[in-house]
Amino acid sequence: MNEKDTVIEQLGAAKIQSPVRLLSFPEADHPQGRRQNFVDEEERVVADTSLKFFLECQEKGTPPLSFEKAGPRRKIFFDPKKIKCAVVTAGGLCPGLNDVIRSIVLELYYIYGVRNIIGIPYGYQGFMPEYGHPVIELTPERVSYIHELGGTILASSRGLYPVETIVDALQQLNVNILFAIGGDGTLRGAQLIAEEIRKRNMTTAVIGIPKTIDNDISWVEKSFGFETAVEYASEVIRSAHVEAVGAPRGIGMVKLMGRYSGFIAASAALACREVNFVLIPEADFDLEGPQGLLAALEKRLDMRGHAVIVVAEGAGQRFMADEPETRDASGNIKLKDIGLYLSERIKGYFAQKGVEINLKYIDPSYIIRSRPANSNDRIFCGFLGQHAVHAGMAGKTNMLISLWNNEFVHIPIRTAVAERKQVDLAGNLWMSVLESTGQPSLKNE
Numbered sequence: 001m002n003e004k005d006t007v008i009e010q011l012g013a014a015k016i017q018s019p020v021r022l023l024s025f026p027e028a029d030h031p032q033g034r035r036q037n038f039v040d041e042e043e044r045v046v047a048d049t050s051l052k053f054f055l056e057c058q059e060k061g062t063p064p065l066s067f068e069k070a071g072p073r074r075k076i077f078f079d080p081k082k083i084k085c086a087v088v089t090a091g092g093l094c095p096g097l098n099d100v101i102r103s104i105v106l107e108l109y110y111i112y113g114v115r116n117i118i119g120i121p122y123g124y125q126g127f128m129p130e131y132g133h134p135v136i137e138l139t140p141e142r143v144s145y146i147h148e149l150g151g152t153i154l155a156s157s158r159g160l161y162p163v164e165t166i167v168d169a170l171q172q173l174n175v176n177i178l179f180a181i182g183g184d185g186t187l188r189g190a191q192l193i194a195e196e197i198r199k200r201n202m203t204t205a206v207i208g209i210p211k212t213i214d215n216d217i218s219w220v221e222k223s224f225g226f227e228t229a230v231e232y233a234s235e236v237i238r239s240a241h242v243e244a245v246g247a248p249r250g251i252g253m254v255k256l257m258g259r260y261s262g263f264i265a266a267s268a269a270l271a272c273r274e275v276n277f278v279l280i281p282e283a284d285f286d287l288e289g290p291q292g293l294l295a296a297l298e299k300r301l302d303m304r305g306h307a308v309i310v311v312a313e314g315a316g317q318r319f320m321a322d323e324p325e326t327r328d329a330s331g332n333i334k335l336k337d338i339g340l341y342l343s344e345r346i347k348g349y350f351a352q353k354g355v356e357i358n359l360k361y362i363d364p365s366y367i368i369r370s371r372p373a374n375s376n377d378r379i380f381c382g383f384l385g386q387h388a389v390h391a392g393m394a395g396k397t398n399m400l401i402s403l404w405n406n407e408f409v410h411i412p413i414r415t416a417v418a419e420r421k422q423v424d425l426a427g428n429l430w431m432s433v434l435e436s437t438g439q440p441s442l443k444n445e
Contacts, residue, residue, distance in 0.1 A: 077395025090123030103385025208400030258312030
């Protein structure tokens, strides 16, 4: 990544005084002698805080790579009394969606004085005229209690829809700012929408709020809903442990979300420390052979009489490569059920040896993703919504809000979706998992 990958697009010069209340505090070390809540365009957050990176930049005589800092600007691009804003949620459900919607609406209404806010129902499908979905008026009264509910009051959908038709709808609705809440596919769609808007010379901002329960978007330290998912996943793991120790040669197996990244599986395993094997997409493993999972599981049962396995949904897909490939409405490959596959293989392995086992398989995915957000995620969602509004009102576009190095920043959508974030197998998270579980490599090599 280079400096060009951090540049945020701007619709035009921001000339309107912001209605955000100025907060100013004396601070001796500040260049102006006072610290304010408004953020200057020159304020940035370094991408890498390591000393090694700093010394490399110093040696080259180049400034360190950095991101634009999020927050309210002194001057804004849009006149709050003359604009219309739209909110859309797309993709799978995730704890915190309603919290983000609520935060956006309350920030627009009470802080900026925007009175025309609409919700687009059923994701990008809501822009398609053939479906006939009416828009939803979003007011403080309408969103008062939605943070207590799981899911999204706007509903959602998957699918690929013509970007030209979406932008046509934005023009017909006279939308000035579109807030798109979603994951990798939704953000790619938002990028295409922003590009089509630019081609038409429209002054409509597109602001993304990254939503991925898997926590797998690049340059996003954590995504909302992830902490809630880990919290409830760890409760399920504890239940699996109870089942395992409550029967002779008991095995509790839990399948968790994680198509390409195993952050939930790894983090939930660390949260309760009762897991013996964690299987994630990033770490290949063998089933058969002296060092494979089946042999390691047999050894564990012989030693301790029970075992707990946590498997991310995207792990071990190569074992089912001979099954026909199918895709969802968004074009994503539908994963084979690794949980059911492992259950059958484990049962068959021990049955062939004439050894009785008691295996309990739990898949809580839909229960977890439909839960309301926990307290930490609610606070986080509030920040994301507020900063998204600040960015949109300032005329920023084709960008998303991210937490990076403990600061909220602006990231170009193209940079965030360029590659997927995955568990670093040499990093602290996975090393801690291996130390906690004591699991071997599970590879025969």
